[in-house]
Amino acid sequence: MTGDQIVIFDTTLRDGEQSPGCSMNTREKLEVARALVELGVDVIEAGFPIASPGDFDAVSQIAAKFGDRTTICALARSREDDIAKAKGALAAAAKRRIHVFLATSAIHREFKLKMDKSQIIERAISSVKLAKEFCDDIEFSPEDAVRTELDFLCEVVEKTIDAGATTVNIPDTVGYATPSHYFKVISYLKQNVPNISKAIISAHCHDDLGLAVANSLSAVEAGARQVECTINGLGERAGNAALEEIVMAIRTRADYYKVHTKINTQKLYPTSHLVSSITGMKVQRNKAIVGQNAFAHEAGIHQHGVLQERSTYEIMRPEDVGYAGQNLVLGKHSGRHAFRDRVVQLGFSLDDAGLQKAFDDFIALADKKKEVYDSDIVALIENRMDEAADRWKMISFHTSAGTSTIPTATIELQCEDQPIMCDAATGDGPIDAVFKAMERIMELSARLEEFDVRSVSEGKDAQGEVRVTINVNGRHYQGKAVSTDIIDAAAHAYLKALNKADSDRRAPASGATASANA
Ligand code: KIV
Numbered sequence: 001m002t003g004d005q006i007v008i009f010d011t012t013l014r015d016g017e018q019s020p021g022c023s024m025n026t027r028e029k030l031e032v033a034r035a036l037v038e039l040g041v042d043v044i045e046a047g048f049p050i051a052s053p054g055d056f057d058a059v060s061q062i063a064a065k066f067g068d069r070t071t072i073c074a075l076a077r078s079r080e081d082d083i084a085k086a087k088g089a090l091a092a093a094a095k096r097r098i099h100v101f102l103a104t105s106a107i108h109r110e111f112k113l114k115m116d117k118s119q120i121i122e123r124a125i126s127s128v129k130l131a132k133e134f135c136d137d138i139e140f141s142p143e144d145a146v147r148t149e150l151d152f153l154c155e156v157v158e159k160t161i162d163a164g165a166t167t168v169n170i171p172d173t174v175g176y177a178t179p180s181h182y183f184k185v186i187s188y189l190k191q192n193v194p195n196i197s198k199a200i201i202s203a204h205c206h207d208d209l210g211l212a213v214a215n216s217l218s219a220v221e222a223g224a225r226q227v228e229c230t231i232n233g234l235g236e237r238a239g240n241a242a243l244e245e246i247v248m249a250i251r252t253r254a255d256y257y258k259v260h261t262k263i264n265t266q267k268l269y270p271t272s273h274l275v276s277s278i279t280g281m282k283v284q285r286n287k288a289i290v291g292q293n294a295f296a297h298e299a300g301i302h303q304h305g306v307l308q309e310r311s312t313y314e315i316m317r318p319e320d321v322g323y324a325g326q327n328l329v330l331g332k333h334s335g336r337h338a339f340r341d342r343v344v345q346l347g348f349s350l351d352d353a354g355l356q357k358a359f360d361d362f363i364a365l366a367d368k369k370k371e372v373y374d375s376d377i378v379a380l381i382e383n384r385m386d387e388a389a390d391r392w393k394m395i396s397f398h399t400s401a402g403t404s405t406i407p408t409a410t411i412e413l414q415c416e417d418q419p420i421m422c423d424a425a426t427g428d429g430p431i432d433a434v435f436k437a438m439e440r441i442m443e444l445s446a447r448l449e450e451f452d453v454r455s456v457s458e459g460k461d462a463q464g465e466v467r468v469t470i471n472v473n474g475r476h477y478q479g480k481a482v483s484t485d486i487i488d489a490a491a492h493a494y495l496k497a498l499n500k501a502d503s504d505r506r507a508p509a510s511g512a513t514a515s516a517n518a
């Protein structure tokens with residue numbers, strides 16, 4: 001291993017989840033937390049417990065389930081009630097951290113907090129001390145640090161380290177920094193805070209200028225030893241620094257940075273896929289590391305070079321990031337064992353029942369289409385992933401459409417073990433009719449905000465993946481499904497989204513009541 005270890009602090013479930021339309025329920029957060037543990041992140045920021053009962057519950061469950069393997073962190077403003085909630089939510093975790101924050105920049109002091117410098121210092125110290133009564137591992141963030149007067153920033157950092165902070169995070173809250181500017185801020189702290197060696201300096205960058213990853217790497221060069229990041233760069237506005245990009249930059253350029261992380265890079269692609277699938281936030285095709293085109297060489301001259309010697313045009317190997325790609329998978333006669341091995345290589349850990357379902361789906365698909373690819377397998381498994389928790393299941397549907405007929409759909413749905421319910425509706429087209437019939441049965445009224453179709457692999461017989469985003473009473477819900485029949489995929493995707501809305505209607509658990517930036 002090269003040089004120091006960089007602590008990878010993942011905030012997908014906190015800062016990432018603050019991204020509009022990306023909220024996750026507790027079951028989904030647990031699924032992402034499991035993937036993050038397997039990925040090997042050092043700290044999982046699981047949420048902001050004071051924000052809502054749903055957030056508190058998610059942090060508590062993640063703490064109970066994974067807090068013996070990975071440090072679980074909860075966010076708190078510098079307020080007694082926030083810190084008390086964070087303590088409550090982390091109670092079951094053996095490895096735990098409280099992350100306390102308070103804005104320090106002049107703009108925030110004057111307009112948001114209406115506090116002067118001495119009040120800020122006093123509040124920061126007392127909050128860190130209060131959190132420290134509960135656990136040793138305390139992180140303090142001077143929010144909007146990058147726009148804070150440097151000498152005042154040094155004073156805050158010094159006093160909070162004295163009060164017990166073991167990590168001092170330097171957030172570029174509004175994505176204002178540039179790489180050389182951020183380098184100077186971190187260097188200044190290293191040179192001017194007398195007790196700085198007692199804490200780890202952390203980078204936390206937002207991507208408003210598209211510089212979050214570059215800034216984070218600059219901080220590492222300047223001596224930061226923790227980086228805060230999210231899978232796929234999810235996060236408020238333009239997002240946070242992308243974990244996969246930071247990790248692969250550090251690994252690929254170990255010759256330059258001379259540091260390393262503990263991340264199992266082969267899990268990067270599957271984790272990215274999972275987060276995209278759960279949040280409904282698509283990964284752009286040309287996204288670095290995890291985009292569909294990240295390893296595709298189109299130009300003949302490149303293809304020729306790669307065939308002769310991969311390193312001519314490839315700085316990373318697709319297999320190093322667990323890229324599923326278009327590898328042709330086993331055919332319909334492949335056995336269960338070979339299938340299971342492939343599923344594990346693709347980054348999934350399924351129990352026996354889950355594996356059996358996935359295998360049955362694979363055989364059914366292999367009957368319908370000649371060639372089954374890795375991407376088909378990923379899609380099939382994700383298709384089933386959250387199904388068990390859905391109350392409403394599709395029993396059957398029938399559509400009729402054409403140039404001289406009114407598009408109509410008849411649907412049968414079943415809610416848990418209640419009698420099957422049937423209804424019909426007309427629409428602009430068969431898919432619209434299906435959606436309307438479902439809403440009638442479930443007594444939910446939804447507005448369709450996004451509808452995307454893509455082909456999962458190649459060829460005319462490829463599976464189609466449909467993603468929908470719906471708006472029910474001002475809240476957004478995503479659904480995704482695959483099938484070789486696009487109406488079937490659309491129906492299942494819509495039903496998944498409606499199921500999420502239905503579960504909120506029954507137990508309105510989440511929905512932030514306090515903003516992390518308040
Ligand atoms: O961007 C930011 O300032 C934050 C803090 C809460 C650390 O997310």
Ligand code: ZN
Binds near residue numbers: 015171204206
């Ligand atoms: Zn942030």
